[in-house]
Amino acid sequence: MRLRITFSKSGTLRYTGHLDLHRIWERTCRRAGIPLSYSQGFHPQPRISLAAALPLGFIGQAELVDLWLDQDEDLNQILKDLQAAAPPGLMLTSIQSIDPQQPALQTQVNSADYEVVFLDPVDPLHVTSSLTGILSCVSIPRQRRGKDYDLRPLLKSLELIRTDNENSPILTMRLSVSPSATGRPEEVLAELGFSPENTRITRTRLILDNG
Incomplete structure (x- = not known):
């Protein structure tokens, strides 16, 4: 299952870089109990894909992130659980299921x-x-x-x-x-x-x- 989430990034989170934001999403998913899929290979990584990097200090009003899950889940419940686990400055606004075969979000x-x-x-x-x-x-x-x-x-x-x-x-x-x-x-x-x-x-x- 591939999900696309729209979120905002504000407050002190504006000064969080792209790689750190990726880690924040990983921690948020873990706290929310989201069953993320992992990449193959010797060092499996959670399948989380952010769109274009946002420069430090900028506010992001409608940023995008793709998450891959091991199993189908209720979208409303996922959104609710993620928002409850998200740190201050990270606000989820919408979620949708998309075709797993779509090109990478960044492209x-x-x-x-x-x-x-x-x-x-x-x-x-x-x-x-x-x-x-x-x-x-x-x-x-x-x-x-x-x-x-x-x-x-x-x-x-x-x-x-x-x-x-x-x-x-x-x-x-x-x-x-x-x-x-x-x-x-x-x-x-x-x-x-x-x-x-x-x-x-x-x-x-x-x-x-x-x-």
């Missing part, structure tokens, strides 16, 4: 939506002007870890949403996710002239190939 993710809240007042007109400039570019050369890359093809959409507070608009963006190149919101912010340290970034959605 199905093609893009991600982000929401950026500015912690300091900003001028919406200035931000809008910066957005117009970056979206009109054919190429946006950037460098990460000593390697040159083009940010522009990774940027699928970028929009400023006005709020009741005139100086606190919300920036939304959709960035490409692939094994060869993944768009990072902090790189977009840097190109716009903003420091990620003065923002709160939430990944609101992961988009899969099947929608």
Whole structure:
């Protein structure tokens, strides 16, 4: 039985890395008494598969994890047991059974939506002007870890949403996710002239190939 769970990651759990999050899921399943399947070989590992890694400090609003079970179980009971065993900051929102023959979860993710809240007042007109400039570019050369890359093809959409507070608009963006190149919101912010340290970034959605 293969399950896909949607969950949020917030609070102090925002500062938990990808590998540690995997271990947290393993412990949560064990505490909940979930009959996980294990891989074959000399060092069997629980079959838990997380989607795209979430950078440290980011909030995850609709993250995805796949679990393989040794036997069929009631979905509602699994969700209830897992939520009761989950640590603070890990909130399960939905669960579904999926075809075990589907491709690996990581390979199905093609893009991600982000929401950026500015912690300091900003001028919406200035931000809008910066957005117009970056979206009109054919190429946006950037460098990460000593390697040159083009940010522009990774940027699928970028929009400023006005709020009741005139100086606190919300920036939304959709960035490409692939094994060869993944768009990072902090790189977009840097190109716009903003420091990620003065923002709160939430990944609101992961988009899969099947929608």
